Amino acid sequence: MAGKPHLDEVDVRLVEELRKxxxxSFRSLAQHLDVSEQTASRRYHRLTADRILRVSVQPDPYAQGLLPLIVRVHTEGSTGRDVATQVARRADTPWVETLAGTTDVTFTTLTRPATEDSARLLDALARTRGIRESVPCMTLRIFTGPASWTGEGPPLDPYEQRLVAALVQDGRAPFEKxxxxxxxTATTVRRRLEQLCERQALQFRTEIDLTLLGRPVETMMWLNVRTRSIEDIGTVLAADPRVRFCAATTGPYNLVLATHHPTAGDLYRMQTDTLGALQDIQRIEITPTVRVVKRHGILREGHLLRPPNGKTPPPPTPL
Structure with a gap:
């Protein structure tokens, strides 16, 4: 598909409903869109076939025995794009972006606390040409989504792990498939998925280039908040519809946000009105997102999403 894909009003509303x-079901989507069920189904399958839209699932990383790290990478010269591409090849990096400002690349990696995953990754980064400095931050609490994830819930059992892996490939796969x-059996799958949702152990994610929804301005915000207010401020900001990710972390900043906006003016109002009204925020750094390389484990090629290969992800590729 050449150029920027066009989404009409029905397409946009369909995507917004799927983001909720x-x-x-297509019947439910049709009712919200005031179209026929066949139209809702046809629109969805066209968007997915054109690689514009994909529904996947994001499980609670802590329930998988994983510890997320957010890594900020400072690169030399014009090597940021190449570094981001190399990092995105790894199976353990679900989110990779290039930024404007002092941080050229930021990404999330999933590590196993009882192993040397973190040490091996940092060693690999240190050997990578063009990387001047990397700052890893441990993710302590994820505020966004149906529940705050803190690592205090029950772990996924082997059946749930396999179910989640199948949903990562297609979040809307029928129970029979x-x-x-x-x-x-379809009955067992339905019951086990309902249990996961009741435990809030996963989130369904509808991935699309946000510029197609009229939100071309994306940022990472790094906040230094007084420790007594991290929980309250994180909870408040996670409820803001412009915030797609909010987490408490270790490191020089203890609250990290990812935001999207229709205009620079909306970003300005969030900075002045929303953040400005919150006490105990001591410092804010805002870095514009220049390029999304990978999000929710889905590689991005401009506006298009790379289709799933239907196979188990390969082991991490050395940098």
Whole structure:
């Protein structure tokens, strides 16, 4: 597909409904859009076939025994794009972006606390040409989503791990298809997925280039907040519809946000009116997002999403 894809009003509303509930039935979507069920289904399948839209799932990383790290990388010269591409090849980096400002690349990596994952990654970064400095920050609490993830919930059992892996490939896969992949029954799949949702152990994610929804301005915000107010401020900001990610971290900043806006003016109002009204924010750094390389584990090629290969991800590729 050449040029920028065009989404009409029905397409945009369909995507917005899927961003609320990635597994909403076509009947439910049709009712919200005031179109026929066939139209809702046809629009969805066209967007996915054109690689514009994809529904996936994001499980609670702590329930998988994983510890997320947010890494800020400072590069030399014009090597930021190449570094981001190399990092995105790894199976353990679900989110990679290039930024404007002193931080050229930021990414999230999923590590296993009882292993040397973090040490091996940092060693690899230190050997990578063009990287001047990397600053890893441990993610302590994720505020965004249906529940705050803190690592205090029950772990996923082997069946749930396999179910999540299948949903990562297609978050809207029918129960019958999931049952076939898992060697189970549709009734069991439905019941186990409902249990995961009740525990708020996963989030369905509808991935699309946000510029197609009229939100071309994206940023990372790095906040230094008085420790007594991290919980309150994180909770308040996570409820803001412009915030797609909010987490408490270690490091020089203890609250990290990812935001999207229709205009620079909206970003300005968030900075002055929203953040300005919150006490105990001591310092703010805002870095514009220049390029999304990977998000929710899905590689991006301009406006287009790389299709899933239907296979188990390969082991991490050395940098």
């Amino acid at each position: 509930d990635g597994r909403a 999931l049952a076939e992949e898992l060697g189970s």
